Amino acid sequence: MRFPRTSVNHRLSAQATTLLLPALRATLPAALLLILACGAPASDDTATTAAVPAPTGDNMLDVHSYAKPDEAVVRHLDLDLAVDFEARKISGRASLTIDTSAGATQLHLDSRGLDIAAVFLDDASEPTTFALGEDVPLLGSELTIEIEPTTQVVHVDYATQPQAAAVQWLDPAQTAGGQHPFLFTQGQAILTRTWVPCQDSPGVRVTYSAKVQVPPALVAVMSAENQIERAPDGIYTFDMPQAVPPYLLALAVGDLEFRSLGPRSGVFAEPSVVEKAAYEFGETEEMMAAVERLYGPYRWGRYDILVLPPSFPFGGMENPRLTFATPTILAGDRSLVALIAHELAHSWSGNLVTNATWNDFWLNEGFTVYLERRIMEELNGPEYAAMLTLLGLQDLQGQIEDLGATSRDTHLYLDLAGRDPDEGMTDIAYEKGYFFLRMLEEAVGRERWDSFLKAYFDRNAFQSLTTAGFIEQLRADLLAGDADLTATVRLDDWIYGAGLPSNVPAIESPAFVKVEAQVDSWAGGAAADSLAADEWTTHEWLHFLRSLPAELDKTQMQELDTAFEFSGSGNSEVLHAWLHHVIANGYEPAYPALEAFLTGMGRRKFLQPLYERLAKTEEGLAMARRIYTVARPSYHSISTTTIDEILNWDAAS
Numbered sequence: 001m002r003f004p005r006t007s008v009n010h011r012l013s014a015q016a017t018t019l020l021l022p023a024l025r026a027t028l029p030a031a032l033l034l035i036l037a038c039g040a041p042a043s044d045d046t047a048t049t050a051a052v053p054a055p056t057g058d059n060m061l062d063v064h065s066y067a068k069p070d071e072a073v074v075r076h077l078d079l080d081l082a083v084d085f086e087a088r089k090i091s092g093r094a095s096l097t098i099d100t101s102a103g104a105t106q107l108h109l110d111s112r113g114l115d116i117a118a119v120f121l122d123d124a125s126e127p128t129t130f131a132l133g134e135d136v137p138l139l140g141s142e143l144t145i146e147i148e149p150t151t152q153v154v155h156v157d158y159a160t161q162p163q164a165a166a167v168q169w170l171d172p173a174q175t176a177g178g179q180h181p182f183l184f185t186q187g188q189a190i191l192t193r194t195w196v197p198c199q200d201s202p203g204v205r206v207t208y209s210a211k212v213q214v215p216p217a218l219v220a221v222m223s224a225e226n227q228i229e230r231a232p233d234g235i236y237t238f239d240m241p242q243a244v245p246p247y248l249l250a251l252a253v254g255d256l257e258f259r260s261l262g263p264r265s266g267v268f269a270e271p272s273v274v275e276k277a278a279y280e281f282g283e284t285e286e287m288m289a290a291v292e293r294l295y296g297p298y299r300w301g302r303y304d305i306l307v308l309p310p311s312f313p314f315g316g317m318e319n320p321r322l323t324f325a326t327p328t329i330l331a332g333d334r335s336l337v338a339l340i341a342h343e344l345a346h347s348w349s350g351n352l353v354t355n356a357t358w359n360d361f362w363l364n365e366g367f368t369v370y371l372e373r374r375i376m377e378e379l380n381g382p383e384y385a386a387m388l389t390l391l392g393l394q395d396l397q398g399q400i401e402d403l404g405a406t407s408r409d410t411h412l413y414l415d416l417a418g419r420d421p422d423e424g425m426t427d428i429a430y431e432k433g434y435f436f437l438r439m440l441e442e443a444v445g446r447e448r449w450d451s452f453l454k455a456y457f458d459r460n461a462f463q464s465l466t467t468a469g470f471i472e473q474l475r476a477d478l479l480a481g482d483a484d485l486t487a488t489v490r491l492d493d494w495i496y497g498a499g500l501p502s503n504v505p506a507i508e509s510p511a512f513v514k515v516e517a518q519v520d521s522w523a524g525g526a527a528a529d530s531l532a533a534d535e536w537t538t539h540e541w542l543h544f545l546r547s548l549p550a551e552l553d554k555t556q557m558q559e560l561d562t563a564f565e566f567s568g569s570g571n572s573e574v575l576h577a578w579l580h581h582v583i584a585n586g587y588e589p590a591y592p593a594l595e596a597f598l599t600g601m602g603r604r605k606f607l608q609p610l611y612e613r614l615a616k617t618e619e620g621l622a623m624a625r626r627i628y629t630v631a632r633p634s635y636h637s638i639s640t641t642t643i644d645e646i647l648n649w650d651a652a653s
Ligand code: BES
Pocket: 188, 189, 313, 314, 315, 316, 317, 318, 338, 339, 342, 343, 346, 365, 422, 425, 430, 605
């Protein structure tokens, strides 16, 4: 089969970012080592799979956090904050309710760029002693607070800095309405510590409550129970009664309106966007019902979606009870709502059962892609889901090619020590994770697999899990001493091995075969407007675009653009796939569309491959740098971090 990868759709190229690690391992208390060792994988007694280095207990430590939860662990977080748009500052008090083990004298928190004014214990009027450690790139500073044996609540008075990485402050011009400023936070993976002092590890869970003061014209929403009415005094209160890892804390403030989608769901967006969003997400209740049929109840009360301004750096973020979503999925025809299925699915995989460390990221994303495709299959049938799966397989193959088939970064179980956990955000976690689970499904049959999965979510609900912990449960339950089955599935090759094991399931899509035939006939001389493409879905168009020859001359590009109006497409995925050809073939008539796309939104998944492609030629690089000069101020720091590197951008200049 012919799949020239026109779009390198990987989520993040390997970055050479290094960071100094705090001397955590050296100071690891024996008690924690013991806890960690208990989660070590069972030895492989079948002797049929390759001997691979299994993770040691030590690997399970979260190397991206200063927290020492075995000494004192935060259980509840109460925020009392004010949002100051002029000063670009969030300030107030974080009150952390803790559980302390006998003899502990300190609470260790993560913080990065926070101005800590004072720390108080319980009702004391005199502050306690605290120390801020060395500021390590990405990890920030350890905040060590002296506590008493009886301490229950630690109050931290603090303020954020204008450049806090989790927070994006938007000028009115960067919003749809153009009248009011906007603010949103993005916590995953280790950014929450830039706006809240906390134990910023996915292995720690907190319930939270918050009171947030915003300018009276604006509305505040959080990843919690939201009030739907506007507060005339600008004071909003929130409650999140389920324990969540700190990366799921989220706040947005703007001129927001709400539309109900059904009894349990709704959408928040700027007034000019909310109607379109309400139509686009009209299948949300159906999606919720579909996952519940498969994998048990939705345990978070309501499920709402917040549509952000276009600079939101991701497609979606699964903030509990309130998914944050890019407006680039508002295609007008509901064709890109698999993203909503994905973020909704995180209510089971990720938010309910959470990766214990960022090395276990595939437990979040691989399971979520699996659930996402099952939801799409429930709603639209297996042929539709197969198209999504094949596009995912193409992405995965391209990703493995980019990383190198033997790269350590192609293992499902990652080793991100000393690196930005963002580097784990590749198609390996998402798509290799998906195909691993799909392989398991096919090995045991859907019925057994689904009941295993449902039990898995029940058993691990509101807990964090390591890869080793998952494998242990898989062996004990699904594989239950079946040596043949254990040999067939080749767990170790998938989890601790490179590339794509040969038992990857085969995916067939008759629809895509037809698309390939149309590509062939066009390449063989048939006119573009004679192709049988009238009924194509977005996914067929994407396959068409990805399957086109890499080299196209100006006449061919012109013919395609005239016949199918790709340059004017209102579908961000289609436009993105087309723009790859535009760059690769220097198709100048579409440069204005390219420039408008790059300056009009900040979604890294689109920006990164386009800038990468531009940077390949001298002329392209010059164009990229010119566009970036204009666009950079409107991008989120998550995106600029990536693009700066691609363009060798000196942010200081
Ligand atoms: N949780 C991720 C986004 C994320 C991952 C943010 C790691 C920061 C660090 C979210 O669920 C996600 O995967 N979003 C995807 C869309 C999805 C349909 C694959 C995205 O934003 O592209």
